[in-house]
Amino acid sequence: MPCARDASRCSFFPPSFPRRTVSPLKRNSRLPGLVAGVVAFLFLPCLAAEGVYPEVCGSTEDMKVDGNASIGTTTAVNRLDVEGAAAIGATYSGSSTAPSNGLLVEGAVRIGTTASPDKAKVVVNGKVGNTSAIFGVSTTGVSLINNWPAVMFNSYWATYPTALSDGYAGSLWYGPSDGHFEWRTGTNPGAGNTVTETVRMVILNGGNVGVGVSSPTNRLHVSPGAVAADSLMLKIVGTGAYGKVKATTDGFGFNENIVVDGDVVADAIVINDWTIEAPDYVFEPGYKLCPLAEVERYVQATKHLPEMPSGVDLKKGGVDLADLNMALLKKVEELTLYAIAQDKRIAVLESVLRTQGAGGIVPAAQERE
Numbered sequence: 001m002p003c004a005r006d007a008s009r010c011s012f013f014p015p016s017f018p019r020r021t022v023s024p025l026k027r028n029s030r031l032p033g034l035v036a037g038v039v040a041f042l043f044l045p046c047l048a049a050e051g052v053y054p055e056v057c058g059s060t061e062d063m064k065v066d067g068n069a070s071i072g073t074t075t076a077v078n079r080l081d082v083e084g085a086a087a088i089g090a091t092y093s094g095s096s097t098a099p100s101n102g103l104l105v106e107g108a109v110r111i112g113t114t115a116s117p118d119k120a121k122v123v124v125n126g127k128v129g130n131t132s133a134i135f136g137v138s139t140t141g142v143s144l145i146n147n148w149p150a151v152m153f154n155s156y157w158a159t160y161p162t163a164l165s166d167g168y169a170g171s172l173w174y175g176p177s178d179g180h181f182e183w184r185t186g187t188n189p190g191a192g193n194t195v196t197e198t199v200r201m202v203i204l205n206g207g208n209v210g211v212g213v214s215s216p217t218n219r220l221h222v223s224p225g226a227v228a229a230d231s232l233m234l235k236i237v238g239t240g241a242y243g244k245v246k247a248t249t250d251g252f253g254f255n256e257n258i259v260v261d262g263d264v265v266a267d268a269i270v271i272n273d274w275t276i277e278a279p280d281y282v283f284e285p286g287y288k289l290c291p292l293a294e295v296e297r298y299v300q301a302t303k304h305l306p307e308m309p310s311g312v313d314l315k316k317g318g319v320d321l322a323d324l325n326m327a328l329l330k331k332v333e334e335l336t337l338y339a340i341a342q343d344k345r346i347a348v349l350e351s352v353l354r355t356q357g358a359g360g361i362v363p364a365a366q367e368r369e
Contacts (some may be wrong), residue, residue, distance in 0.1 A: 129158035150173040153169060163195050164191065217218065
């Protein structure tokens with residue numbers, strides 16, 4: 001409060017007055033004696049009573065404050081209390097309006113450090129817990145984490161991840177020791193409570209991406225679960241077998257390596273790993289063909305060939321192409337044996353007819369030429 005006219009609150013030299021720092025009149029004072037005396041009498045005592053000591057003669061300090069000071073308010077509870085806006089810097093001071101009850105700064109700001117802030121306008125050193133800055137308190141804000149650099153969403157790091165407000169939390173972490181990133185999702189424990197985080201995606205410094213995997217071994221490594229997409233193109237490089245591929249719309253559970261709901265177009269399909277026996281045994285000397293009369297009865301009763309799946313079975317369980325092809329090959333080989341046997345019987349009948357003198361019969365061998 002101003003006190004130049006309140007003699008009861010002012011004395012010329014209060015007990016705490018720093019006489020070595022300020023004196024009413026110094027020998028090198030540039031003020032005429034009368035003016036200097038008036039200034040000293042009217043202002044210096046009360047400024048000293050308030051703990052403010054302006055230098056009027058040659059000191060390097062323009063003003064010294066012992067205790068709290070206030071600007072725009074009569075109550076000072078801190079070393080400096082300012083009510084209203086403030087501007088700092090030659091460009092803004094006296095020419096630009098600062099934000100309401102805010103601060104307009106031309107230069108850089110250092111917090112917790114004396115190092116030159118030439119790398120940024122705001123340089124912050126230090127932390128509370130591991131948190132260096134929070135933008136938005138008691139709301140869904142963002143915090144910056146020191147040491148192991150991270151950006152946390154709706155949470156900050158004290159001893160553990162802690163929620164800023166109600167709602168789910170998350171974070172993005174960076175490991176400077178190996179150069180990897182981690183995307184984490186968090187629980188919704190309520191404001192002020194510990195957040196449980198789970199690593200969802202990792203990008204290694206070498207470029208491998210892991211979803212559900214902390215150490216991906218391929219460019220894209222997903223585990224566990226599946227990848228769903230409207231369109232997916234895969235280029236397989238190398239000879240190894242990695243995981244499974246499913247192109248369908250009915251859920252994600254499957255045991256097969258490749259499941260496709262729709263057409264498959266390929267230049268070639270090669271099956272190298274045979275677990276089924278090829279039917280070469282059909283041509284072994286001891287193989288017995290089923291009599292054709294028996295085959296006829298079976299076909300009439302079941303409407304499909306022996307050892308072949310029925311239409312009902314195909315609709316119900318699908319078809320194993322390897323098994324089906326081997327079954328078809330077996331039937332072709334059996335048909336070949338049937339044809340060979342039939343040819344032999346025809347040759348015998350022709351020979352009998354020629355022996356009996358029947359004319360006009362062309363030998364079977366000649367007919368085939």
